[in-house]
Amino acid sequence: MDTNKSQETTSRLISDDVIDLRQYWNTINRHKWGIFGFAIVITMLTTLVVFSMKPVYRAEATLLIESKNANVVSIEEVYGLDAGNSEYFLTQFEILKSRQLAERVIEKLNLIDNPEFNQPPGVIASTLSSVKALLPLGVQPEVSEEEQARIKLQEVTTQLIENLTISPIRKTQLVKISYDSFDPLLSAQIANAIGDAYIENNLEARLQLTSKASEWLMExxxxxxxxxxxxxxxxxxxxxxEQIVGSDGGFDIANSELDLVSSKLVEARRERMALESLNSQIKRLDKSNPENFELIPAVLQHPLVQSLKGSVLQVELKKSELAKRYGPKHPKMQAAQSELENARRSLNSQILSVVNGIENEYKLALSAERSLQAAVNKTKQDLQSINRKDYRLKELEKEVDANRQLYDTFFTRLSETNATGDLQSANARVSDPAQPPQKPAKPKKGLIMALAFVVSIMFGVMFSFLLEALNNTLKSAQDVENKLDATMLGLLPKLPNKGKNHHQSYTAYLQEQQSAFAESVRTIRTGIVLSALDNPHKVLCCTSSIPGEGKTSLALNLAFSLGQMERVLLIDADMRRPSIARAFGLSGKAAGLSNLVAGTAKLEDSIHHDEQSGIDVLPSGIIPPNPLELLSSRRFAKVLEILETKYDRIVIDTAPTQAVSDALVLAPHVGAMIYVVKADSTNHQLARNGLKRLKEVKAPLIGVVLNQVDIKKAAKYGDDYSGYYDTYGYTAEEQTA
Incomplete structure (x- = not known):
């Protein structure tokens, strides 16, 4: 059970995260006439306002602003100005909207006295002026004529700037000057006057700049x-x-000398290192035995050593041949031995000579290296001295060049400025003068009305969603299952209003057996029967949250439908506002439940039989002062036990749960309890609290019945009630056929 419940909760959370577009569409469709009505009203009001507005004409003049001046002399270069960037054009646009140009135009066209700039104040402005006059603000100081003229000029200037629009054309040097006015001719005059005033202002500024530049250049x-x-x-x-000669002060000579001596030093060091290795090998050997030096490659490879080495080998070969034939004391052997000793002495003498030569060469190489190193150090010192002199020389030369260049530049600019001071030309011209417009630019009546209609539609849709969000009633079976977490037992459709019969639902089942209402009652009956086949619910109790939700109607029609199959007793346990007796035409003083429990009436006198429906009815009887105590008494339980033996099914109509606790007291005595909720009326929180109270006393609640459901409206707006009722019925024509 816990696993199934957790799975249901998980699936419900997943479904809540899914956006149901059909629900949004149903909400809009449900309020569509209100949305369209609101849109039509707003559009009509907008139309009235638009057609009462005075037309405004817009004239446009196109001005060409050149990024580079057409002057013969570019005086801006003296000040470091760069006219080729975007800041330049943005500056010109702000100048076009400046108050200085506006005042020029006002003076040129005499706009101070123009009727358009002297309109009477509106209703709001007049009201504010009247209120200010009535307020105790003290004595206002008198304003002089000059001050009044200045204030008037400021007001006219502000009005002119507000109606002026400067619109640059992208990726061009063109800018549109637009002016809005009630007079088409005046709008064209002001637009052209703005362009002319800008050109004149630019020329005057350039003349002043040239004059100031000449004075500054002279100084x-x-x-x-x-x-x-x-x-x-x-x-x-x-x-x-410093006795510097030449352009570089001897730097190139010293540098070449350093390169030459450095290369010689590298060669001498390489030769010294090679001789140093041989010298170290020689010093490790003993000169008393010259044969040891034959192991040194440089000695062995010497040409004289190799020649003498060959002579020794020949003598030794000769001696070995003689030894084969003669003895050691033979004269020839002694002569060969003497010859061998002489050859060996010559070889040793030559080896020592080569070794001494290597030692002398190493000493000379070491001396040469030291001499070259000293020469390199001296050359570096001389070069550093030359570098210091050259650095200072370069500083002085750069200073002279900079001063000469600056002097030449200023001299050239002064000459050009004085020579061409009268050749200034404007940086702008009017490429397309403004013409008086033939049609007003605003208000755009069609666009405004269309926008008003669209915006009002959007506001209507938003308001419908707001109403839907604020609507916390139960409207459908899905609401019952999701908001109440209860089983949907069935629903009863809303009956059409027929005359003055306010309780037509009491007899709708008996009068129209083939109607959708009757089929809905039978569907609820079937659900009750199928909910407990093995142990049928013998005592049924109908209750609701508050009065007027239709619990009595359900109890009546459920008793009628069950009475067609079983012996049924209908009990009116709502002793505070009883209505069963009135539904069957019984007197309010007729004996009933209160009389039977109190013992003032017998069972036969308290139960009334209805011939039309075939069921028995036990009305509430005389209304007692303490209905709750009566229903909780043992005598009531005893009476209910006796009635259970006499009837197959007992249907009880009791009071609402949120009003009194009668239903909570009856819960232990009944087999099944049905909760009635009025569609599109009952607050879901109220119904949830009622169900919670019943669950707290462990009432046998088997389901919820949604009453007074508008079937046509639900089908039209997409609500689905299939499975809860059956609208299929037979008409008289179909039965005849």
Whole structure:
């Protein structure tokens, strides 16, 4: 059970995360007439407002702003100006919207006295002025005529700037000057006047810039001339002091000498290292035995040593041949031995000579290396001295070159500025003058009305979603299962209103056996019967959250449907607001349940038989002062036990759970309890609290019945109730056929 419950909870959470677009569509479809009505009303109001507005005309003039001036002399270069960037154009756009240009146009066109700039104040402004006049703000100071004129100029300037629009055209040097006015001719005049005022203002600014530049250049030129002479004198004095000759001061010669001596030093070091290795080998050997030096390759490979070595070998070969024929004391053997000794002495003498020569060469190489190293060090010192002089020389030369270049630049600019001061040209021109527009630019009536309709539709949809979110009632079987976590036993469709019969649901089952309402009652009956086949629910109790949800109607029609198959007793246990007796046409003073439990009436007198439905009815009887104590008494339990022996099924109509506790008291005595909820009316939290109270007393709740469901509306808006009721029935025509 716990596993199944956890699986159901998991599946419900997964389904909650899925966006059901059909539910959104059903919400919109349910409120569509309200949405369209709201949209139509808003659109009509917008139409009235739009057609009452005064038309505004817009004239456009196109101005070409050149990024580079057409001047013969580029005076901006003196100040380091760069007109080729985006900041330049953004600056020009702000100048076009400046108050200075606006005041030029106002003065040129005399807009102070123009009727458009002297409109009477509106209703809101007039009201505010009246309120300010009534408020105790103290005595206002008198304003002079000059101050009034200044304030008026500011107001007109502000109004002109508000109606002015500057729109640059992307990737071009063109900008559109647009002005909105009630007068088409005035809008064109102001747009053209703005462009002309910008050109005139630019020319005046350039003339002032040229004049100021000439004055500044003259002041700077005299100081630059003295600075250049001073730097040239310092350069010449330094050359004479350091005895510098040539352009580089001997740097190239010293550098070449250093390269040559360095290469010689590398060769001498390489030769010294080779001789040092031989010398070290020689010093490890004893000179008294020259034959040891034959192991040194440099000695052995010497040509004289190799020649003498060959002579020794020949003599030894000769001696060995003679030894084969003669003895050691033979004269020939003695002569050969003497010859061998002479050859050996000559070889040893030559080996020693080669060894001494290697030692002398090593000493000479070491001496040469030291001499070259000293020469390199001296050359480096000389080169460093030359570098220090050259560094200072370069500094002085750069100073002279910079001063001369700056002097030449200023001199050239001064000459050009003085010579071409009158050749200034504007950086802009009007490429397309504004023409008086033929049609108003705003209000765009069609667009405004369309936008009003679309926006009102959107607000209507949002409001419908808000209403749907705020609606916490139970409308469908899905709401019963999800919000109440209860079993859906069935539903009863809403009956059409017929005249003054406010309780037509009491007799709807008997009067229309083939109607959808009757089929719904039979579906509920079937569900009750199938819920306990082995141990049928003999005592059924109908209750609800609050009065008016249809528990009495369900009890009546359920008793009627069960009465067609079994012997049924209908008990009215709602002793606070009884209605069963009135439904069957019984008197309010007729004996009933209260009389039977109290013992003031017999069973035969308290039970009334209805001939039309075939069931027995036990009305509430006389309303007691303490109904709860009566229902919780032992006598009531005894009476219920006796009635169970006489009837196959007992249906009890009791009071709502949220009003009183009668249903909670009856719960231990009944076999099944049915909870009735009115569709699209009952608060789901209220119903949930009622079910919670029943569960706390372990009431045998078998399901919930959703009452007064608008079937046509539910089918139209996409709600699905299949499986809970059967609308299939037979009409009179079909039966005849």
């Amino acid at each position: 700077r030129l005299s100081g630059l001339r003295d600075k250049l002479k001073t730097s040239e004198q310092r350069l010449q004095e330094y050359r004479e002091q």
